[in-house]
Amino acid sequence: MYQPKYTITNKVLKNIGAVEAAKEVIENAPLVPLYEKEFQSDAIIRTVYHGTHIEGNDLSLIQTKKVLEGEEVMARPRDVQEVINYRNVVRLLDNMVNEGQKYALKILLDIHHETVNKIVSEEKVGVLRSTQVVIKEEGTGKVILSPPPSLEVPYLIEGFMEWLNSVDDKDIHPIIKAGIAHYILVAIHPFVEGNGRTVRAFANLILLREGYDIKRFFALEERFDQDLGAYYEAFASVDKQSQSIAERDLTTWLEYFTGIVAIELTKIKEKIRRLSIDSRMKVALGKQIALSERQMRLMEYISSGGSAIMQELKKILPMISEDTILRDLRFLINEGIIKKEGTTKASRYIIKSK
Numbered sequence: 283m284y285q286p287k288y289t290i291t292n293k294v295l296k297n298i299g300a301v302e303a304a305k306e307v308i309e310n311a312p313l314v315p316l317y318e319k320e321f322q323s324d325a326i327i328r329t330v331y332h333g334t335h336i337e338g339n340d341l342s343l344i345q346t347k348k349v350l351e352g353e354e355v356m357a358r359p360r361d362v363q364e365v366i367n368y369r370n371v372v373r374l375l376d377n378m379v380n381e382g383q384k385y386a387l388k389i390l391l392d393i394h395h396e397t398v399n400k401i402v403s404e405e406k407v408g409v410l411r412s413t414q415v416v417i418k419e420e421g422t423g424k425v426i427l428s429p430p431p432s433l434e435v436p437y438l439i440e441g442f443m444e445w446l447n448s449v450d451d452k453d454i455h456p457i458i459k460a461g462i463a464h465y466i467l468v469a470i471h472p473f474v475e476g477n478g479r480t481v482r483a484f485a486n487l488i489l490l491r492e493g494y495d496i497k498r499f500f501a502l503e504e505r506f507d508q509d510l511g512a513y514y515e516a517f518a519s520v521d522k523q524s525q526s527i528a529e530r531d532l533t534t535w536l537e538y539f540t541g542i543v544a545i546e547l548t549k550i551k552e553k554i555r556r557l558s559i560d561s562r563m564k565v566a567l568g569k570q571i572a573l574s575e576r577q578m579r580l581m582e583y584i585s586s587g588g589s590a591i592m593q594e595l596k597k598i599l600p601m602i603s604e605d606t607i608l609r610d611l612r613f614l615i616n617e618g619i620i621k622k623e624g625t626t627k628a629s630r631y632i633i634k635s636k
Contacts, residue, residue: 283448284441286462288532294458297540301457304547308496311554321499321550326350328501329486330368333479336507339364363400370396371483379490385446387439390472393483398476410435411474427521429471438470438527446488456492460485461539462532465520469527482506499550505542512538555582576602577610584620589632 331346341362345355349365374396378389395408410432417427430438446463454462464485471477482503489495506513516538523530556578576599583598584590595607611631614620621634 283444284438284466284528285445286466286532287528287530288458288462288536290458291533291537293537294533294540297537297544298455298457300544301540301547304544304551305494305496307551308499308547308554318497321497321554325499325501326369326372328504329372330365332501332503332507333368333482334361334364336503336510336513337364337478341365360401367397367399367401368479370399371479375483375487375490378487379495385443385488387436387443389487390439390467390480390484393487394473394476394480397479397483398473402475406474410439410472413474415471415474417471426518427471428525429469430527435470435472439467439472442466442470450492456489456494457540457543458536459492460488460494461536463488464539465517465532465535466527468517469521469530496547496550499554500543500546502542502546505546552582555585574610576606577614580607580610580614581619584631585633589623589630591628591630595631 327343327347327350330350331341331343334341334346339361341349341355341357345357346365348355349362350369355362371393374393383389391408391410398407412432414431415429416425417429418425446459449459464481467481467484468477473480486502490498516535519534520530520532579598580595583595592604592607595611596604599607611620611622615622618634620631623630623632
């Protein structure tokens with residue numbers, strides 16, 4: 283059975299802490315069903331667009347959205363089919379979440395089947411590779427990775443799945459488990475084509491199954507796609523350690539992966555906080571109030587804590603003078619958004635109830 287090697291560094295702990303903080307806000311945000319549906323739809327579009335764009339798909343975000351909505355676009359048939367396929371993968375994951383079956387090669391094969399359906403020859407769809415493959419550097423043609431021989435692939439996957447089924451979130455945090463799966467399966471490179479999309483989907487399945495669906499608002503693919511150089515370098519930092527996958531230390535990869543999850547969920551958390559504040563203000567005031575960036579930050583802090591004093595507000599805007607903060611607070615008071623309790627320097631600012 284495979285046993286991953288890694289260290290829980292301060293960086294990993296900090297990233298996991300940020301994930302947990304964001305998860306708490308996102309899962310408990312008082313969003314109306316309409317907003318939840320919009321967030322989930324947006325996450326699907328971003329997942330499909332960036333998940334295929336990483337692999338060289340030329341469709342734009344707008345074209346991807348049109349394809350997902352059933353509209354025709356002028357583009358390469360292969361690009362369109364890749365988008366359709368990855369939307370089917372997202373649907374397949376939804377079905378797999380509640381199936382309760384153990385992680386197994388069949389799940390990986392089923393995901394791969396949807397990923398490359400009608401793109402590669404039928405005998406390679408949902409089938410492990412039977413040939414040796416190498417990963418070459420674009421431009422130079424230099425071999426940068428030689429995955430294991432095809433004969434070893436089934437045994438490597440079997441050993442990894444055995445380990446994956448033997449641990450739960452009491453032993454290993456689900457984010458770390460998903461990160462390990464992401465690296466190991468890419469390193470094994472089970473298929474001739476479609477490895478990246480298949481593996482990223484499998485890692486997402488682990489998160490969805492193990493309590494980290496987080497309302498399905500996230501799209502990690504977008505974060506990978508935004509800096510592909512960093513994504514591939516994170517793999518390379520581990521790949522170059524040893525020819526043997528079992529001997530590689532995954533620490534640097536896990537620092538990168540947990541950081542990606544933290545960035546994505548923190549951005550969603552901030553968006554939800556703003557939306558929640560905007561919604562509450564609109565209900566309370568009967569109108570939409572345009573706030574500056576500073577005023578929004580003040581509102582976020584006061585809203586999250588229930589109240590705040592000047593000393594606390596100065597810490598969240600350290601480069602802004604007290605006079606400027608006071609002007610922003612007076613604006614919020616005059617608009618009926620907050621109120622002030624007390625007249626001393628220890629006065630508290632609280633959200634004004636309806």
